[in-house]
Amino acid sequence: MTTETTTPILDADPIGEINKYDFQTVSKPVFKARKGIDAEIVHQISDMKNEPDWMREFRLKSLDIFFEKPMPKWGGDVALDFQDIYYYLKPTNGQGRTWDEVPQEIKDTFEKLGIPEAERKFLSGVKAQFESEVIYGSLKQDLSDKGVIFTDTDTAVREHPELLRKYFGTIIPPQDNKFAALNSAVWSGGSFIYVPKGLKIDFPLQAYFRINAENMGQFERTLIIVDEGASIHYVEGCTAPMYSSESLHSAVVEISVQKGARCRYTTIQNWANNIYNLVTKRAMAYADATMEWIDGNLGSHLTMKYPAVYMMEPGARGEILSIAFAGKHQHQDAGAKLVHCAPNTTGQIISKSISKNGGRSSYRGLVRVEKGATNVKTNVVCDALILDDKSRSDTYPYLEIAEQDVSIGHEASVSRIGEEQLFYLTSRGLTEAEASAMIVNGFIEPLVKELPMEYAVEMNRLIQMQMEGSVG
Amino acid sequence: MSDTLVITNLHCSVEGKQILRGVNLTVRRGETHALMGPNGSGKSTLGLVIMGHPKYEVTEGTITLNGVDLHEKAPDERARAGLFYAFQRPVAIPGVKLADFLRHAATNVRNPERKEGEELMPMKDFRKELKAKMEQLRMNPEFARRYVNDGFSGGEMKRAEILQMAMLQPKIAILDETDSGLDADAVRLASQSIAEIGREKMGLLIITHHDKLLEHNPPEYTHVMLGGRIVETGGRELADELHSSGYDRIRKAYPDAAEENRLMAAKEEAAAAAH
Numbered sequence: 001m002t003t004e005t006t007t008p009i010l011d012a013d014p015i016g017e018i019n020k021y022d023f024q025t026v027s028k029p030v031f032k033a034r035k036g037i038d039a040e041i042v043h044q045i046s047d048m049k050n051e052p053d054w055m056r057e058f059r060l061k062s063l064d065i066f067f068e069k070p071m072p073k074w075g076g077d078v079a080l081d082f083q084d085i086y087y088y089l090k091p092t093n094g095q096g097r098t099w100d101e102v103p104q105e106i107k108d109t110f111e112k113l114g115i116p117e118a119e120r121k122f123l124s125g126v127k128a129q130f131e132s133e134v135i136y137g138s139l140k141q142d143l144s145d146k147g148v149i150f151t152d153t154d155t156a157v158r159e160h161p162e163l164l165r166k167y168f169g170t171i172i173p174p175q176d177n178k179f180a181a182l183n184s185a186v187w188s189g190g191s192f193i194y195v196p197k198g199l200k201i202d203f204p205l206q207a208y209f210r211i212n213a214e215n216m217g218q219f220e221r222t223l224i225i226v227d228e229g230a231s232i233h234y235v236e237g238c239t240a241p242m243y244s245s246e247s248l249h250s251a252v253v254e255i256s257v258q259k260g261a262r263c264r265y266t267t268i269q270n271w272a273n274n275i276y277n278l279v280t281k282r283a284m285a286y287a288d289a290t291m292e293w294i295d296g297n298l299g300s301h302l303t304m305k306y307p308a309v310y311m312m313e314p315g316a317r318g319e320i321l322s323i324a325f326a327g328k329h330q331h332q333d334a335g336a337k338l339v340h341c342a343p344n345t346t347g348q349i350i351s352k353s354i355s356k357n358g359g360r361s362s363y364r365g366l367v368r369v370e371k372g373a374t375n376v377k378t379n380v381v382c383d384a385l386i387l388d389d390k391s392r393s394d395t396y397p398y399l400e401i402a403e404q405d406v407s408i409g410h411e412a413s414v415s416r417i418g419e420e421q422l423f424y425l426t427s428r429g430l431t432e433a434e435a436s437a438m439i440v441n442g443f444i445e446p447l448v449k450e451l452p453m454e455y456a457v458e459m460n461r462l463i464q465m466q467m468e469g470s471v472g
Numbered sequence: 473m474s475d476t477l478v479i480t481n482l483h484c485s486v487e488g489k490q491i492l493r494g495v496n497l498t499v500r501r502g503e504t505h506a507l508m509g510p511n512g513s514g515k516s517t518l519g520l521v522i523m524g525h526p527k528y529e530v531t532e533g534t535i536t537l538n539g540v541d542l543h544e545k546a547p548d549e550r551a552r553a554g555l556f557y558a559f560q561r562p563v564a565i566p567g568v569k570l571a572d573f574l575r576h577a578a579t580n581v582r583n584p585e586r587k588e589g590e591e592l593m594p595m596k597d598f599r600k601e602l603k604a605k606m607e608q609l610r611m612n613p614e615f616a617r618r619y620v621n622d623g624f625s626g627g628e629m630k631r632a633e634i635l636q637m638a639m640l641q642p643k644i645a646i647l648d649e650t651d652s653g654l655d656a657d658a659v660r661l662a663s664q665s666i667a668e669i670g671r672e673k674m675g676l677l678i679i680t681h682h683d684k685l686l687e688h689n690p691p692e693y694t695h696v697m698l699g700g701r702i703v704e705t706g707g708r709e710l711a712d713e714l715h716s717s718g719y720d721r722i723r724k725a726y727p728d729a730a731e732e733n734r735l736m737a738a739k740e741e742a743a744a745a746a747h
Contacts, residue, residue: 423547427548445567
């Protein structure tokens with residue numbers, strides 16, 4: 001089913017469908033590149049952004065790599081016509097600095113997403129991306145006074161070239177895989193964050209991304225540098241409206257967590273059912289640093305996402321909590337990678353998946369211990385919950401261990417929604433649908449309790465929507 | 473009119489194996505019944521069938537509550553009609569807080585007409601009531617924040633079952649070996665708790681091997697199950713006899729049922745060993 005791209009999306013069942021939100025907003029792009037990808041398009045993008053030569057060259061080189069690279073073998077089946085996608089849209093002239101400057105139609109979309117309210121109540125720094133471009137951003141003055149940089153990546157190319165160049169494309173080089181190469185060639189938008197030495201930010205920084213144009217690829221590029229002893233929690237949420245032909249989302253997220261620093265990156269992505277969501281996320285954690293990925297995936301036609309932590313120096317720690325919900329016509333190929341490159345490093349992967357209505361979820365995880373990485377400890381727990389006979393779940397754990405003195409644990413469990421659990425709850429007066437929703441909500445509780453309040457509420461609401469009418 | 477559960481000539485099977493072979497039983501609100509019998513006699517099955525467990529197929533006979541046939545009713549509809557079954561081995565529901573679950577359950581049971589998505593009972597009222605009930609049952613309020621039966625000790629599970637009974641206020645409650653796996657003190661506490669919340673207000677069907685649970689809940693009727701049917705019914709004195717002398721007299725008096733029971737118990741043991 002993963003190769004079906006002609007799925008009649010609008011007839012699909014309610015799972016994962018965002019059309020209940022009625023998100024689709026008529027937007028008028030100021031500039032829209034023609035369909036397809038070649039050097040001319042890349043030049044166009046670079047021209048539009050008025051980029052320095054080094055970035056233009058980086059893009060062109062990446063484009064060559066993209067053409068050379070085969071489709072990745074790790075993951076699901078990608079059936080995409082790369083020439084049938086728009087690679088760049090520019091929604092507004094310039095960048096909105098205050099809320100007043102944000103166009104009304106975009107405000108309306110945010111309204112439906114609940115963003116302005118969320119921001120007022122909760123957010124201290126907001127980056128919101130509409131189409132390919134960051135159109136609205138605000139950052140508390142005191143943060144920038146302390147030396148924090150929180151901007152979109154396009155701006156960072158202009159304003160912080162030295163810092164950006166030092167890391168950009170080093171954690172995930174274009175050679176890494178076909179989709180990283182594609183992103184490197186046509187990227188636009190995304191967040192750039194630098195947290196200076198020793199600064200601990202005790203509230204989450206947040207951003208919102210979405211796709212709103214048919215056949216449009218979105219290729220945001222995020223780079224986060226957490227300097228020595230600093231700490232940050234970055235939260236990114238994604239939702240997308242329904243469209244009838246396939247769209248591609250292929251982001252690259254690079255994170256450097258330096259000595260003694262801590263970074264948590266939380267995302268809940270809820271894509272329209274026709275979107276290929278192919279994302280490369282990787283963090284390098286240095287001595288005694290901690291990197292945590294909290295990664296929730298709903299919707300999309302195919303998601304391939306394996307947040308990775310490379311533990312580069314002794315004492316580094318990597319934690320990944322991944323949750324996927326696969327409904328009809330969906331394949332969630334999600335997981336995690338932990339690479340121990342140094343002794344005394346520790347890791348943990350908790351992966352949970354729910355499959356419903358013919359959906360397919362796969363856990364694909366890699367634990368690698370490099371030569372010399374002794375006294376390494378990693379634990380992998382993956383639980384799959386299958387809600388009906390039509391759905392499917394697979395586990396593909398990869399272990400590559402080059403050392404003796406290691407402790408690697410792997411537990412996997414697959415359960416059908418328990419008849420005994422259902423009976424227990426229904427015997428107390430809950431309907432079967434209520435009972436199922438309760439079991440599923442309980443199942444994802446480990447993720448939800450790690451989320452900031454707004455997101456926890458949204459997550460529960462999404463699950464609720466997906467469970468409605470699902471049992472019968 | 474008092475609320476009455478009537479079971480008539482009930483036969484049921486699981487995976488083609490017959491377990492109940494013609495059970496007749498009437499339990500009215502305000503009455504306490506003890507249901508006793510050796511292992512494999514079908515006591516738990518009877519409780520589960522009354523509650524509508526999907527695993528069991530009723531092949532003959534009826535179960536009615538206040539004259540309404542429950543045959544086509546789902547477990548949640550039976551709960552809303554006023555039935556309660558306290559599990560012998562409650563299942564864990566990780567991630568679901570006992571209080572959240574109970575608020576949902578209590579709302580549904582008290583407002584049987586409630587549609588999905590309608591408001592739950594007000595949090596303030598619910599909390600107040602839950603707190604009072606937990607105090608009455610001498611439970612730590614922290615307990616309500618734990619996940620349903622997840623990591624509970626045997627005693628905690630049984631007390632959670634009694635707490636649910638207290639919150640749902642059923643008309644007829646079936647208590648399936650609520651004393652099993654508990655030490656003497658815990659059994660006494662459970663027995664007292666059941667008496668405090670259950671007696672007079674509910675009809676109780678207490679499935680038990682031991683007499684401790686009956687100390688505070690003296691049965692008006694004692695039923696003995698053997699080989700899938702109730703072979704004898706008496707008063708409190710029958711329970712006392714079975715506690716002191718066991719089932720030998722019963723087995724001798726009903727040799728056919730005793731043979732059925734032997735076969736059923738052997739199958740149960742084999743199934744348990746296979747797991």
